[in-house]
Amino acid sequence: MTTAPAKPIKLVVACALIDADNRVLLAQRPEGRKMAGLWEFPGGKVEQGETPESALIRELEEELGITLPARCLAPLTFASHAYEDFHLLMPLYISRTWEGDPEPLEFQALKWVRAARLRDYEMPPADLPLIPILQDWL
Numbered sequence: 080m081t082t083a084p085a086k087p088i089k090l091v092v093a094c095a096l097i098d099a100d101n102r103v104l105l106a107q108r109p110e111g112r113k114m115a116g117l118w119e120f121p122g123g124k125v126e127q128g129e130t131p132e133s134a135l136i137r138e139l140e141e142e143l144g145i146t147l148p149a150r151c152l153a154p155l156t157f158a159s160h161a162y163e164d165f166h167l168l169m170p171l172y173i174s175r176t177w178e179g180d181p182e183p184l185e186f187q188a189l190k191w192v193r194a195a196r197l198r199d200y201e202m203p204p205a206d207l208p209l210i211p212i213l214q215d216w217l
């Protein structure tokens with residue numbers, strides 16, 4: 080019996096930011112990167128020495144320029160997806176409260192999207208199972 084070689088697990092944290100109109104923030108991945116142009120939830124890799132929450136707070140500051148205390152983050156769901164060269168494990172948090180106006184500091188664009196419209200935006204394959212969960216929740 081042969082088994083497929085194990086792929087490294089990459090831990091990425093992301094957040095569904097929800098505005099007062101119940102819309103969710105999607106961010107368009109930059110040019111020149113893997114999956115450029117696809118729409119994702121802001122976030123990024125958990126670095127050595129970080130907790131998932133501290134990594135997410137750092138990423139939201141770097142990518143969007145917003146400040147979000149850990150108490151404003153609630154766990155929503157997660158993605159688990161086999162990419163070609165790694166396995167993505169991505170906890171998805173949700174928040175309705177932060178300080179500052181999100182700006183596309185590291186993205187091509189940002190978009191506030193209604194739950195019913197989420198499928199109009201092409202997302203990474205790992206994110207597709209998250210859409211109905213978010214739609215049920217919103």
Ligand SMILES: Nc1nc2c([nH]c(=O)n2[C@H]2C[C@H](O)[C@@H](COP(=O)(O)OP(=O)(O)OP(=O)(O)O)O2)c(=O)[nH]1
Pocket residue numbers: 091092093113114118119120121122123124138167169203204205206
């Ligand atoms: N942030 C985020 N990443 C996602 C989503 N869906 C998905 O498959 N990913 C994948 C894409 C990447 O392989 C990985 C995130 O890596 P990244 O390169 O953007 O990480 P990062 O923000 O830490 O950026 P960098 O330090 O590499 O510049 O997770 C999502 O909804 N949000």
Ligand SMILES: [Mg+2]
Pocket residue numbers: 121122123124138142
């Ligand atoms: Mg990122």
